[in-house]
Amino acid sequence: MILLATEDVLTIRDWVGIATDFVSENTIGMSRHWEYTDSVSNFLTEFIMCVMVFGGIMTTLLILLWMERKLLGRFMDRRGARTSLRSLWVGENGVTAGEWWNQLPFGTGVPVGMLNQFLNEVAGNDHELEAVSRVKNRSYHGVWWMLPGFFQNLADGMKFLTKEHMVPEKADRYVFEIAPFLIIATTVMCFTFIPLSPNFYSNNSEMSILFLMAIFSVAPLGVFFAGWSSNNKYTLLGGIRSAAQLTAYEIPLLVTVLSVVVLSGSFNLIEVIEFQADSGVWNIFLLPLGGVLFLVAMVAEVERIPFDMPEAEAELVEGWWTEYGGMRWGLMFASEYLRTYAACLLFAHFFLGGWEAPFEDTIPYIHYVPHILWVFLKAWFMFVFFVWFRAALHRVRTDQILEFGWRWLLPLSLVNLAMATALRLWVYDGINGEWPLLIPILITSISLALFILLSVDEDPEALEAQTRPFSVQTVDVASPGQHRE
Amino acid sequence: MAEMWISMGPQHPMTHGLWTLKVKIDGETVVDTEPDLGYIHRGVEKICEARDFTQITPYADRLCYASANTWSHAYIYAAEDLLEVEVPERAEYIRMVAVELQRIASHLMWLGAYCPDVGNLTGMVWCLREREMMMDLLQELGGSRMHYNFPRIGGVKRDLPIGFALRCRAKLKLFLDRIQEYEAILDESTIFLVRTQGVGYAKAEEMINHGVSGPNVRAAGHNYDVRWAHPYSIYDELDWEPSVERPSIKGSDCYDRYRVRVEEMRQSALMVLDGLDKMPGGADTHYQSGDPAILGKAPARAAEGQTGFHHFEDSRGESMFYLAGGGDERGKHPYRVSIRSPMFITIPYASKCMIGYKIADIPAIMGSFDPCIGETDR
């Protein structure tokens, strides 16, 4: 057990431990198998923590999806009306969807009905158009702050569950069936070693980062399986693209993670976070380049725009998952977002100090805020960038992706690793194991200056000359319009 | 990987309609292509042989849902050539307003479809936002949202509605400012540039020889435009010059074709604003439907031997109707209607243009030629 520097008010794991200790002592401990008391207690703790972490992730995943929808609506300037929750809840003209609370036993639904009646009066639609009565299941957008559309994905999930499971006739059936499980299972396993707070994680092993990266890289294999086995040329291309892209970006990602590991001196994720808390400087201020590289590589890893070549819908219909439907597709879609979530959480842990509150040491009483909140806030903040990229950027072509990965990201990540090594060896270890304040300030300001410099740099000559540097044509053009028989 | 054929279409996001592009690929590289059209061939030419000259107008509208007005006007000009009809000048101005607004709407629809082709949905939604304004204006004119059935032989269905000029000016002024936001998300986006620059080269003379015209040729560096080369309507009274791009040495690429359409939208908006100012009788006066100021007299019959044709600058290139008179009902129906669709000729060219590029370039190149399958298949 690692000694944690951070104190947390929500010591959930301890509470669960106390509860399971109590239970096992009073059951197993009383029996003749009393020597297994500790093992049972540990098993129960692990089990309960796993369930709680997974539940917490799945629940907060809804926030991610909701954020994506709502943010895209704003980026695209098409803010829609908000109806989905209220379609279940407040009806119009006093009519609600089925009045389901009346079917609850023993009148337990009466308060729900009363609440709905109250909401109806306050926020309901009393529009008198006749057309209103024709569509019963919607409601007036009226009050704009009603929690809008949050549970949409539950509805989506229910729909997926009712869909037929179809396998293409000439698909490689076993591989086709295994692929989604491979993807989903490995994705879920990622969260085993991602702590949500100092006292809220399912497991903590010595080499958790190593395991994380390993398990994170299994899913591309599933993608390739899925693409290959569907017996469809689009999925095949998608699968192969995916394999090529993920290999190209896996290596810079690993090297970048290695730089963090070198800087923090541990392969354990919790220790990496604790290192940032101890030294008082988040890694992003020491390795800004590493942060950027990690983010870019992660966007490519989770296959989001601008790097969503494997499922580029304009050319490959839906890429490697074209042939999947129903809940398999739904779960794979969920696992896409789970991977994104994991990416966001890892970014928060590696670079944003994990559960460390900003200015934890200087702002009084801030440590009374439950640390799990900071983790989530940081992850969601990172997810804003994922959505923002998607709204602002275009899709990169295959060869450009690979070129960018191999020729830019890989050398840069090596530079980053060298920087981290130098910082650790000569600065941190050289000066009694702490960061002098000058170092992060200097690195951050230099990086910012470089960023601004690059952001204003333009080449007017290139525009005037109309250079077209990105020609990729590799075959002579057949004379257009002439048929080759 | 050995070479293999992929059948893109008839239902595929790249096709912008119903047709098949058979692509032979070697890995990610396109080696050969073969277009296959005709999935929504409705036989409009045959249908028109059994319709009055008035009744053909709505069918001409339906040749292209993105650019209905230009098609019905192309028909009307040909029919007027056949029936020898004079058109009041005010009606010509109103037609110009309708056609140029439709050109903007069509180019916006194109840009809206092109952005997701290269992977950005924001651009699409922004374009459709502005297209909504154009459709509102066209709805005021024609009464419908897509197929307006607006022109009539000898003039137009109705005058500019009351208040139309006011709203048209306000919306177009906003639109002219908004264009620079598209440029900000497209021109000022490196990824868009590297996706479109240097991809899908086409040269001007080659395109003309292949029968490709309109914005695609203007993108290749020559300002050929049916509106001044084979003049019609009142374009000579407006203050305009056709937009033309400066391509690279190897020819025009997808980026040039994108640029020329953006410039054309700007040009059309300015033309409409100019036309509203110069309209005889003033843009704010309102004549009743059928008033001689907006609708001249037209015969209903054409004798055998009479022919009419008219080259028209459609949103996608040069379109033309060829009508031969002397059909059924003692000449009330045309004997033969023949439609020249710019896209029918351009699609084979565009599909040969993409040989040698990557699969990911297929939507980028195909989309940049602005395919519309309604008119292609007729």
Place this chain on the structure above:
Amino acid sequence: MGNEVNAKQILSAAEEIVSDVADFGDAVNAEVRYHTSGRRKNAYVYIEVTASQWRELALWLKKSKKVDYCSMITGIHWPENADATWQVVAHLLRTGVTNPAVVNKRVHETKVDIEGISGNEVPLEFEISMTIPETREPSVPSVADIWVGADWNEKETWDLVGIDFDGHVGMRRVLLPHDSPTGYHPLQKQHKLRYHDFNEMYDDAQGFGRKPEDSGRVK
């Protein structure tokens, strides 16, 4: 304002063509015709040519007269006219489009000085008509190698009207299904439109018939 080709330029260009076409002799008849619509009665060149001379004329137009653009090639079926059962109409344009000039590795877009153009630079419309007498297998020479734009036009004309083009490579169905019966060309006049006959209106194939009580009362 001088931003359009004016009628005089077009007329003189058209007259030049017509006088030069006289070299072909009787097989080619050319005249200047005028559009009859709108405000501007633009001139265009109308040429009647025998099918055998068509290719020669096309080559001449392309080479000496810079007619660079084939707008449309279409066919008409006149079953009641035995001398000219089949008519092929070609619409050509002279566009004057050239590749933009390159000076010092810089491309300069072409903006035509409209008032200054003359001779072969003036954009001009051509309508060319040729007729074929009654035959089961109508055919005219193909010009798809002169203007590639004619390629798909000829395919379409064969597909819909049934006029074949000699020398056209890769003739196939384009708009009709690939498995359409041989010899089925719907724009030939023996194929009648069953639809839109005024009396058939109430016997709608889709089932929307006359109201029972109206039968006999409503025409």
Place this chain on the structure above:
Amino acid sequence: MAYHKHATPNFRNLIVRPMWITLKAALRTFPIIGRSKFLQSHGTSKPYHGQEANLLSDAEREMYTAQAHPVIGQKYAPDRETTELFPHFERPVTVMYPYERLEEMEPWLFVPGNYNGRIGVIWETCTACKACVRICPNDCLHMETETRVNVLDMTEEGDENHGFGVELEVGGMAARRLEGSEEAAANFQLSTAHEAPPEEYEFGEVINLTGDTISVRWNASGTVEDVAAGEVVGAEVDIVSGRIDLGRCMFCGLCMESCPFNSFFMTNEYDGMSGFTREDLWFEADRTRVLPVQHAEAVDIELAKRADQARKKAEKAAAKAAKSEA
């Protein structure tokens, strides 16, 4: 035309510029922040986003003020639908149809007669000339026999055009205005009702026509009733247009234009024309009927025209009779 002056692939354009413009678009959608000055324009232009615009001409403003139409109190930006909270809140772009309808927010798009909605026929003025049926490019319009009151019979006593209607005769049809029908007709919402308009008259056969009372056998009840002469007007079974296969209608509006008697309209109804089967789209003539009150002006013009004709005819006949007598 020159290129865009920043259009080169470089680091600046890689993420900074596209993300900046999307951020601006996103910030505009937030209340209050979205009103800040730097968000109202892009580049060097003047502010354009969210600027108020006058979208109503003086004539329209007068007209809508007279109708007390809600559009008068609203503020517009050129591309936005309206909201009363315009200065600080922009409404979502979704129009919450059917609770909100576009014609309430942008009524100029739906000027009756300028909008091609479902067709509508005023039976009273239809003459069965079939111009609409002939012009229909799709053959979707049909004629149908209906019992109706002639437009000339709709006048009140004392009206200058009164007295040219159908003569009541034994064996002919008579019609009596239903109680409350005028109110029902006036309240009938043509474009949102999606059903046949209310019956205005009840019809019956004239059995006896002596003296002041008229015996009528009402079609609906089958009972014979004696009614005062002033209560009923003549009616006739006539052919009217308006039976339509909407599945084939393409809303081109040629039928409306071809009608020489101001009797054919395109109404503003754009919903309520759907169904689960093809048969659902077959509308009988009463479904597309337009009551005279809905287009009173057109009916009045037609009424005056017909009365004039009838008057002239009567005068001619009188002159002829006088001549022959002489």
